[in-house]
Amino acid sequence: MFKxxxxxxxxxxxxxxxxxxxxxxxxxxxVRITPTREYPFKLLSASPMDPKKIAVDLKEVEGESGxxxxxxxxxxxxxxxxxxxxxxxxxxxxxxxxxxxxxxxxIRK
Numbered sequence: 313m314f315k316x317x318x319x320x321x322x323x324x325x326x327x328x329x330x331x332x333x334x335x336x337x338x339x340x341x342x343v344r345i346t347p348t349r350e351y352p353f354k355l356l357s358a359s360p361m362d363p364k365k366i367a368v369d370l371k372e373v374e375g376e377s378g379x380x381x382x383x384x385x386x387x388x389x390x391x392x393x394x395x396x397x398x399x400x401x402x403x404x405x406x407x408x409x410x411x412x413x414x415x416x417x418x419i420r421k
Contacts, residue, residue: 339387353405361397
């Protein structure tokens with residue numbers, strides 16, 4: 313068994329997005345990504361696993377202690393069904409050049 317303290321690279325709120333709704337409804341969620349002081353980084357890109365099902369918009373915003381990022385996730389699917397995927401987020405960090413945000417979508421009739 314290993315024990316230790318894990319240092320947080322970034323605060324991601326929420327860590328997962330769940331979009332629930334009915335057919336034809338616009339579904340969106342927002343994730344806020346805040347770099348820690350110990351590991352500053354910039355987000356360079358955000359791309360969904362399947363752009364036919366999920367669209368993303370990434371923008372830098374001013375936070376309490378410096379730049380933060382808002383990732384807006386929008387459902388593209390309009391018909392009944394379920395989808396599970398993720399969004400790849402590219403950073404300029406050598407420690408963690410890529411992050412993932414997981415997404416689940418459930419659309420009912």
